[in-house]
Amino acid sequence: MATTPAVPSRTRAVESLSTWRRGDRIALALCWAAGIALCLIAAAIVLYMLFKGIQTLRPALLAERPAEGASQREAGGFLDPLVGTVVLTVMGTALAVPLGVATALWLVEYGRPSWLARAVESGIEVVAGTPSIVLAIFGLALFSQTAFGFLSFTAEGNAVFGRSFLIAATMMSFIALPLVFGSTREALQAIPAHVREASYALGKTRWATIRRVLLPSIRPGIATGSALGMGRIAGDTAIVVVLLGATLRLDAVGNVPVLSTLRGTGSTLTSYVYNNSPAGEGNAFDKAYAAAFVLLLVVIALNFAVDVIARRGSSQWS
Amino acid sequence: MELTPPPPVRRIVLDEPPTVVAAPAGPATAATPQAPAVRRRTAGTETVVRERMRVERLSVAYDGKAAVREVSLTIRAGEVLALIGPSGCGKTTLLRTLNRLTELTPTAQRSGSLTLDDDDVDALDVTELRRRVTMVFQQPNPFPMSIFDNVAYALREQARRRPRRSELAGAVEHALRRAGLWDEVGDDLDRPALRLSGGQQQRLCIARALAAQPEVLLLDEPCSALDPRSTETIERLIVELRETLAVVIVTHNLQQAYRVADSVAFMFLGELVENGPAEQVFGAPRAGRTRDYLAGTFG
Numbered sequence: 009m010a011t012t013p014a015v016p017s018r019t020r021a022v023e024s025l026s027t028w029r030r031g032d033r034i035a036l037a038l039c040w041a042a043g044i045a046l047c048l049i050a051a052a053i054v055l056y057m058l059f060k061g062i063q064t065l066r067p068a069l070l071a072e073r074p075a076e077g078a079s080q081r082e083a084g085g086f087l088d089p090l091v092g093t094v095v096l097t098v099m100g101t102a103l104a105v106p107l108g109v110a111t112a113l114w115l116v117e118y119g120r121p122s123w124l125a126r127a128v129e130s131g132i133e134v135v136a137g138t139p140s141i142v143l144a145i146f147g148l149a150l151f152s153q154t155a156f157g158f159l160s161f162t163a164e165g166n167a168v169f170g171r172s173f174l175i176a177a178t179m180m181s182f183i184a185l186p187l188v189f190g191s192t193r194e195a196l197q198a199i200p201a202h203v204r205e206a207s208y209a210l211g212k213t214r215w216a217t218i219r220r221v222l223l224p225s226i227r228p229g230i231a232t233g234s235a236l237g238m239g240r241i242a243g244d245t246a247i248v249v250v251l252l253g254a255t256l257r258l259d260a261v262g263n264v265p266v267l268s269t270l271r272g273t274g275s276t277l278t279s280y281v282y283n284n285s286p287a288g289e290g291n292a293f294d295k296a297y298a299a300a301f302v303l304l305l306v307v308i309a310l311n312f313a314v315d316v317i318a319r320r321g322s323s324q325w326s
Numbered sequence: 327m328e329l330t331p332p333p334p335v336r337r338i339v340l341d342e343p344p345t346v347v348a349a350p351a352g353p354a355t356a357a358t359p360q361a362p363a364v365r366r367r368t369a370g371t372e373t374v375v376r377e378r379m380r381v382e383r384l385s386v387a388y389d390g391k392a393a394v395r396e397v398s399l400t401i402r403a404g405e406v407l408a409l410i411g412p413s414g415c416g417k418t419t420l421l422r423t424l425n426r427l428t429e430l431t432p433t434a435q436r437s438g439s440l441t442l443d444d445d446d447v448d449a450l451d452v453t454e455l456r457r458r459v460t461m462v463f464q465q466p467n468p469f470p471m472s473i474f475d476n477v478a479y480a481l482r483e484q485a486r487r488r489p490r491r492s493e494l495a496g497a498v499e500h501a502l503r504r505a506g507l508w509d510e511v512g513d514d515l516d517r518p519a520l521r522l523s524g525g526q527q528q529r530l531c532i533a534r535a536l537a538a539q540p541e542v543l544l545l546d547e548p549c550s551a552l553d554p555r556s557t558e559t560i561e562r563l564i565v566e567l568r569e570t571l572a573v574v575i576v577t578h579n580l581q582q583a584y585r586v587a588d589s590v591a592f593m594f595l596g597e598l599v600e601n602g603p604a605e606q607v608f609g610a611p612r613a614g615r616t617r618d619y620l621a622g623t624f625g
Contacts, residue, residue, distance in 0.1 A: 211538065224471060
């Protein structure tokens, strides 16, 4: 080249608010305000619950069963509701994860015929959008049928009670299902097509590819979805109130060790809080706060687990 | 930094019939006026060249749109065949058709015949075909498992008894040695494969493809995501591998094609324009379109 290229002069990227238009400055201030307000609200909830929790929570509450009668004011802790929350969360997740993962695998890896794939997707969207109280009422109608008597207990005259841990967990799984499905599908879609082809190009079948390559890669995605689903199940009240029989104590049906508890009724921390709040009959506000604090800790711990899992699984193919 | 002048416009003659040249018996001695000033890599010993795959009047169309038109060529063991041509000319489609990967695209249609050792590829079980004709992709794509499991992946039969690790160790080491990776990773095969560098990952992918003991190795621009040093390692590897295998490589890099290939096929708009020994195609291309393409790139 004949002419020497001009040396570009370096200018430092100086940006000061004084050069902004007024509208932009107002918008920025609003964004800041929104973010700070959200932090304040979250902090207020946690601090208030922490304060109330420290005030009201005694170790004995975690180890004692609720009192026999309706009033919880005199005696009783919330061991049974705590066990109920754990049982329901574990069972609901255990049902939702295989179903959600299988659905996502079918949709992303096969997805044919496409009208069926679209129908499945809209179906899951409908389930995700259904309020849990609607799911609860539907579950009650469905599981009160004579054919489902084995899930709860049958009274004289063939009336099925339709309320038990098994039934509540089944409907709870529909709350977690869309979350597990969504994060599994996202994880699958994030795997580049050439990774699958690399497996096919070594003479592997579709199923071998799914089992050996895809499933190990989407494990963090599945874990994230499961943890999100667990948080939702642990926090749901409507299904518990309608489908778990509203007995504060675990009330077994029959005398087979584990099954009779699962066929029986009980409560969870959410229904315990409801029961002891001013809206319920327990009449022990302090215990409601203590239980709410424990529930909050459980859900925050689950959310934290989601963060950890998601961060650990983030280094994948470019 | 000084700006380089824009590359000259390539003019490619569209209305010329394809010029496919049969490989002459002896080594070509044509002068190489336009050849780039790089030394050709050669393997140490002369290898026996034997026909492996035969492609005859092969056409592939996506959704009725032709991507490869009536291509006929031969793939020989002991030889590296480079497919060159501008983007979208059907090189990769042709390559993917060789082990029936195009069938994964629902809209793809194929016509013409394709044989491996005189057997029609459609008569073979597709998993067997793909074990005999393995492929390495443009992006390094090790599976999210250990180095050992990556290489052993093709060896572990599906649905049958999983062979024990000790039974596979020999084959895994052999494949890693052939891919030139053993010295770097041999001491710790349990490391996750995704933690290797890009060049190592790509050689791991080659080892993975070699572990299946293939007869033909397909490489789809294997170096385009790598730095020059890794590229050099892999090019040397390709030249060594052709002693025992048939190697087909798609590349955009003409210098690379010149360095590694024994024969070169130039494709344009889905047609095979010229096919012959590398010296001849690069040195004295017979087709006007090849000449234009090479001149445009080197000019």
